[in-house]
Structures are given as C-alpha cells and as structure tokens.
Amino acid sequence: MSIIPVPRVAVIVVAAGSGTRLGAEAPKAFVGIDGHSILRHCLRGVFAGPAAQVVIVAPAGREGDALTDAETVGPRELVTVVTGGATRQASVAAGLSAVWADVEVVLVHDAARALTPPDVFARVIDAVDATGWGILPVLPVVDTIKRVDGVEVVAGVDRSELAAAQTPQGFRREVLDAAYASAPAEFTDDAALVAASGHRIGTVAGSERSFKITTAADLERARLLVAGVPDAAPSPLGAPATAAPRVGVGTDVHAYGGDGPLWLGGLEWPGELALSGHSDGDAIAHAIVDALLSAAGLGDIGTHFGTDHPEYAGAHADVFLARTRALLGEAGWRIGNVAVQVQANRPRFSVRRAESERALSAALGGAPVAVSATTTDGLGFPGRGEGVSVFAVALVVPA
Numbered sequence: 001m002s003i004i005p006v007p008r009v010a011v012i013v014v015a016a017g018s019g020t021r022l023g024a025e026a027p028k029a030f031v032g033i034d035g036h037s038i039l040r041h042c043l044r045g046v047f048a049g050p051a052a053q054v055v056i057v058a059p060a061g062r063e064g065d066a067l068t069d070a071e072t073v074g075p076r077e078l079v080t081v082v083t084g085g086a087t088r089q090a091s092v093a094a095g096l097s098a099v100w101a102d103v104e105v106v107l108v109h110d111a112a113r114a115l116t117p118p119d120v121f122a123r124v125i126d127a128v129d130a131t132g133w134g135i136l137p138v139l140p141v142v143d144t145i146k147r148v149d150g151v152e153v154v155a156g157v158d159r160s161e162l163a164a165a166q167t168p169q170g171f172r173r174e175v176l177d178a179a180y181a182s183a184p185a186e187f188t189d190d191a192a193l194v195a196a197s198g199h200r201i202g203t204v205a206g207s208e209r210s211f212k213i214t215t216a217a218d219l220e221r222a223r224l225l226v227a228g229v230p231d232a233a234p235s236p237l238g239a240p241a242t243a244a245p246r247v248g249v250g251t252d253v254h255a256y257g258g259d260g261p262l263w264l265g266g267l268e269w270p271g272e273l274a275l276s277g278h279s280d281g282d283a284i285a286h287a288i289v290d291a292l293l294s295a296a297g298l299g300d301i302g303t304h305f306g307t308d309h310p311e312y313a314g315a316h317a318d319v320f321l322a323r324t325r326a327l328l329g330e331a332g333w334r335i336g337n338v339a340v341q342v343q344a345n346r347p348r349f350s351v352r353r354a355e356s357e358r359a360l361s362a363a364l365g366g367a368p369v370a371v372s373a374t375t376t377d378g379l380g381f382p383g384r385g386e387g388v389s390v391f392a393v394a395l396v397v398p399a
C-alpha cells in the first residue's frame, strides 16, 4: 500500500479590517451573527479542515478576544494571533511572518467569509498540492456586466470570461513568501499579487455560502442562514446556533476580610465589613456578569476579566457591567432582564434594595435588574457570617 504524503497546511485568517461598509460599533470580525461573532463562525469552518496551524490576524487591541474565539472552537496549540496592518495586504504579510517553518501550503482566508463550508478548504488544498499553482475558489458571474464611463455604457463584457473571486486562496508556501517579499503594488487579493510575480493561478468551485459579509444586508443574510439551517453548528453550550432568546446562570462567593469599605450590588456600604477579591469583591456584580456571559455563550468572567487583566484590579460593578454589556452588544445580544438573590447576614439589603437595583440597571444600559436577599438561618458560611453567596439569572435577546 502506498501512502500519499499530505502537505502541512497553515490557514491565515485575516480579521483586522474595520468594516467601514458594515458600519457596526465593533470591528467587523467581532460583530455577532447570532450569539457568536463573525470570527468565531469563520474559525469553525477553518478548524473543520486539516490545518496544522491557524494564524489569526486581529485588529490592534483585540488580539485577546480573537484568542478567546479560537479557543472556544478549536485546539489552542494550533493557534497564533498577530496584529494586523492598515490594509488587507499588510495584514496578510503580518500573518505570513508568523507561519511556522515546516508549513508547506498556506491558505489565506477572509474572516468576513464566515460561513465558508469546509469542503472549499479541501478543494483548494488538493488543487495546490496537485498543480503547485496558486488556487482560488470562484463563482460564475450571474449578472449581465457593462463597462461604463460615468453614467454612460461604453461596452458590454462577455461574462463567460469572468469569475467572482472568493477565499480561501491557497499557495505553495515559498511562492507566497517570495511574492509578498517583492510585492510591486497594493492588490485586493493574494491571487493578484502572486500572479504579478509571474506565477500561474488556477480555480476551483467556490460556494454561495462563502459570500463576504460587507454590508448590513450581507449580515442579515448570514443571520438568516445561521438561524434557518436545521443542523446549524452547535454552540459551546451545546445548543443550536439560533437567534432565539437565551437564559444564563451565574454564581459568586466572596469572604469578608478585604481592605476598605464594603462594595456590594454596585453600592458602597460605609461601616460594613469589606469582601476580599481581585476587584472590589462585589459578588452581586460578578454573578450578573457570569449569568449574562453564559446566556450569550461568551464564556465566563475569567475569560474576559481574569487576574491576567490588571486593569480590573479594584474595579467596581459599573466597569464590569458596562464592559459585559458591550461584549454582548458586539456579539449581537441585548439584555432582557436580570434577577439576583443574595445570601448574607449583613448588610441589611432591604433598606437600599431599590438604590442597588437602579445602580446595576444603569450600568447595564437600563435593563431591569431585581435583587432579593435572604439569610440562611445560621446555616453554611453565609449563616456563620463568613461571607456572601450570590445566584443570578439573566435573559438575553437577539439585538
């Protein structure tokens, strides 16, 4: 039996664009299709293939979020994250510089083509392997095409000679390296750059699902496709990736013994024992963060606010909750409501319940927050007065 050698493949996922034409609040790759970002959907397709390395090119400042998206859907040890440049070409160059030495074939893929099916990756790799050419997936042009000068038509164009270029585009590694090292100009895709350096480019069949999310209409199309596919890829929570409302739960426990005043429920409580913690120890705020993140399928408080984020040392509830709301917004979720129950002997919560609910709600952009409190009849650590325990439930709805 002869064994056919398989090339070692790296996929560079360019995700550093700003998405001007989409006009969302976040960089395009972090905009939600359902509960999950464009980048996370794209990476699901990438990890379904044979990539030995996945290089994600992220916008400056969003490298950590890119890694979180990758870890949620694939093995961490395959992933390298680098910072992108001012143009797509500069971002690809940044990704290329991080490709491992033993990689033989490199695919360059737009994060914005988030729903590209795994079989397209396989076709591109097979064709690069078989021909040694640069390979791009294409679709036939279906519209009648005209050449225009301003508003005037100057010629018809034979569309049978045309094809619409998609990604992933694949190349022998040494070919792509050499072409990028001597790029004579700025190109809108890698095949054009490689062709300019004298290499042959071939095509394979692309896919209707590989359309690039460029405008709000494209995002809507992606949302409908994801919501309407009966066997849509499962989310990390095991639920189908639909655009239905979702609930989440969160708990937190803190012991008394911190420095300074007590912070709980978004309020300072002068004269009460402080809770200990990396931040201000506000267990109510932290349980709400966990409940909201779990509802949106965005991990948990450690994913976004762990001790490796020194900027949250000593931070109060408003900082945690505003950032959580922003993360949900970027992923396409709006907060429905939040309900919290606190188990503690002290402080006597009822006297400031309404004030706390107002503070928490304001930090969540006005979403309703209900806080109830109870003692535990002397049982357990809250009953012995050692600390507080909090349980939160949250509902999120598609934005």
Ligand SMILES: Nc1ccn([C@@H]2O[C@H](COP(=O)(O)OP(=O)(O)OP(=O)(O)O)[C@@H](O)[C@H]2O)c(=O)n1
Pocket: 014, 015, 016, 017, 018, 019, 020, 021, 022, 028, 029, 057, 084, 085, 086, 087, 088, 089, 091, 092, 109, 110, 111, 112, 113, 212, 213, 214
């Ligand atoms: N400086 C850039 C520009 C683009 N891209 C990536 O290249 C792909 C194709 O670009 P496009 O979809 O046109 O993205 P944007 O440049 O973000 O969009 P716009 O032109 O609307 O601003 C996207 O996945 C985008 O993230 C990139 O990594 N770095």
Ligand SMILES: C[C@](O)(CO)[C@H](O)COP(=O)(O)O
Pocket: 088, 110, 165, 166, 167, 188, 189, 190, 212
């Ligand atoms: C690479 C590409 O996706 C191929 O269609 C495209 O050229 C990049 O984006 P843009 O819309 O041309 O800016």
